[in-house]
Amino acid sequence: MISGLFCLCDWPKKYFHILLEFLNRQITIVGNYFIMQEYIVVEQSLGLQGTADLVGAKNAVLVIMTSLLLTAGKSTLTNVPASNDVFNMILLLEALGAQVLFNEDEHTLIVDTVSVNKWHVSPDIMKKMRASVLAMGPLLARFGHAELAVPGGCLLGARPIDYHLKNFEKMGVSIAMVGDELHTSCSQLSARRIVLEYPSVGATENIMMAATLAQGTTTIINAALEPEVFDLIEVLQKMGAHITVNAPATIIIEGVQELHPISHAIIPDRLEAGTLLIATAVTGGKIVLPQARADHLDLVLYKLDEMGHSIDIGQNNVGITLRATQAPKAVSFKTTPYPGFPTDLQAPMMVAQCLAEGTSVIEETVFENRLLHVSELQKMGAIIGVKDNKATVKGVGQLLSSAVAATDIRASCALVLAGMAAHGGTTMMSNTHHFKRGYEALDIKLNTLGARIRFVEE
Numbered sequence: 455m456i457s458g459l460f461c462l463c464d465w466p467k468k469y470f471h472i473l474l475e476f477l478n479r480q481i482t483i484v485g486n487y488f489i490m491q492e493y494i495v496v497e498q499s500l501g502l503q504g505t506a507d508l509v510g511a512k513n514a515v516l517v518i519m520t521s522l523l524l525t526a527g528k529s530t531l532t533n534v535p536a537s538n539d540v541f542n543m544i545l546l547l548e549a550l551g552a553q554v555l556f557n558e559d560e561h562t563l564i565v566d567t568v569s570v571n572k573w574h575v576s577p578d579i580m581k582k583m584r585a586s587v588l589a590m591g592p593l594l595a596r597f598g599h600a601e602l603a604v605p606g607g608c609l610l611g612a613r614p615i616d617y618h619l620k621n622f623e624k625m626g627v628s629i630a631m632v633g634d635e636l637h638t639s640c641s642q643l644s645a646r647r648i649v650l651e652y653p654s655v656g657a658t659e660n661i662m663m664a665a666t667l668a669q670g671t672t673t674i675i676n677a678a679l680e681p682e683v684f685d686l687i688e689v690l691q692k693m694g695a696h697i698t699v700n701a702p703a704t705i706i707i708e709g710v711q712e713l714h715p716i717s718h719a720i721i722p723d724r725l726e727a728g729t730l731l732i733a734t735a736v737t738g739g740k741i742v743l744p745q746a747r748a749d750h751l752d753l754v755l756y757k758l759d760e761m762g763h764s765i766d767i768g769q770n771n772v773g774i775t776l777r778a779t780q781a782p783k784a785v786s787f788k789t790t791p792y793p794g795f796p797t798d799l800q801a802p803m804m805v806a807q808c809l810a811e812g813t814s815v816i817e818e819t820v821f822e823n824r825l826l827h828v829s830e831l832q833k834m835g836a837i838i839g840v841k842d843n844k845a846t847v848k849g850v851g852q853l854l855s856s857a858v859a860a861t862d863i864r865a866s867c868a869l870v871l872a873g874m875a876a877h878g879g880t881t882m883m884s885n886t887h888h889f890k891r892g893y894e895a896l897d898i899k900l901n902t903l904g905a906r907i908r909f910v911e912e
């Protein structure tokens with residue numbers, strides 16, 4: 455990193471920005487230094503082979519970390535991935551007064567929430583990660599106050615938080631916009647019948663956490679039922695919350711007086727599993743994922759099977775082996791809430807369609823702006839037409855290495871996968887922070903399976 459640091463001395467920073475923009479270089483300015491931009495360099499690496507362990511699910515661990523704010527005491531989470539979003543969530547908890555100890559090697563996180571005495575989350579933290587909004591429900595439930603800036607995160611369209619706010623208001627919360635911040639407060643949260651107009655994962659989790667300490671019984675109709683929501687439910691039940699799930703998509707929460715610290719192992723990351731399976735499909739190899747839960751990936755496995763890949767599932771749906779076909783057929787799919795095809799695997803699966811025989815129609819229905827990777831794949835020779843939220847992908851047989859830029863966490867992965875299959879030199883991907891946010895050392899895991907991926911600074 456030292457070689458990447460240069461002192462700006464007294465030069466006005468705006469001149470550097472103008473110069474860098476002119477040169478089209480990606481450089482971050484931190485204090486009086488500028489840091490040369492990092493890239494991920496990917497060389498063609500066909501035929502991934504081997505066995506891979508999975509980390510804990512990012513989308514489960516982040517919300518479970520915020521749920522610890524509902525208790526006062528020491529909780530232990532295991533199988534915690536050392537990804538940048540987890541480090542940001544640690545900063546958030548510490549800023550509120552929690553004592554946090556993270557053993558990255560053992561993936562164990564100990565959080566003591568006894569000393570939590572604040573409910574203001576700084577905009578710096580909020581802007582890094584949309585999941586910070588998930589602190590709102592627990593803070594309201596424990597302190598009757600939460601002050602948060604409007605959250606940041608990936609650029610997947612407008613991504614409002616109106617479902618969270620509207621329903622907190624119904625539960626008796628007053629909300630005021632103060633500058634860039636939302637100041638929310640309530641004297642006592644009231645239980646309500648909440649109807650979500652869309653099964654939003656975050657809104658379901660936030661409302662459910664708040665409702666655990668509300669007076670009376672809250673019912674969430676049209677709730678999200680992702681495996682990560684169930685992992686949170688298990689944690690809340692361990693804390694002493696009374697929660698039941700009924701058909702169709704209804705979560706019932708009976709408020710209790712207080713909740714207790716817990717120990718919990720985070721579920722394996724189905725999105726990391728899906729990414730590794732698709733990486734193997736794209737490079738034409740064989741992979742074994744002993745911890746992968748096949749029942750968390752039904753639609754993905756169904757579509758990979760339809761492409762011609764051979765899939766074996768272990769006993770009780772645990773463990774997946776994929777042997778890639780050398781003649782993959784294009785398949786069409788549409789992203790929908792769980793148990794449909796996950797939006798988070800849409801970009802990697804699109805890479806697989808670029809390399810398949812035939813034409814695939816991919817419809818993104820969860821986020822309105824999640825096809826930004828298309829223009830990057832086009833730079834690599836993909837033939838993709840986009841109309842509204844539908845991409846029509848014509849299989850091209852081979853992709854070509856190119857310079858590309860990641861647009862969100864999952865797109866960063868897709869581009870790395872495309873680079874692994876691409877011919878003619880190396881693929882260089884900028885905006886590496888997206889890749890680091892969502893995954894713990896996925897590059898190293900892929901390299902162990904035969905990939906050739908490295909980080910460089912220029």
Ligand code: UD1
Pocket residue numbers: 512513514516584585611612613614615616617618619652653654655656657678682797798820821822
């Ligand atoms: C979570 C996941 C993310 C995944 C997404 C959908 C985490 C940390 N992130 O994000 O990886 O891609 O679920 O499976 O768990 N919406 C509104 N108003 C709201 C809330 C959501 O309009 O108040 C819209 C969103 O803009 C989006 C859709 O609802 O179009 C789904 O969003 P949601 O399920 O809330 O996603 P997140 O919880 O942000």
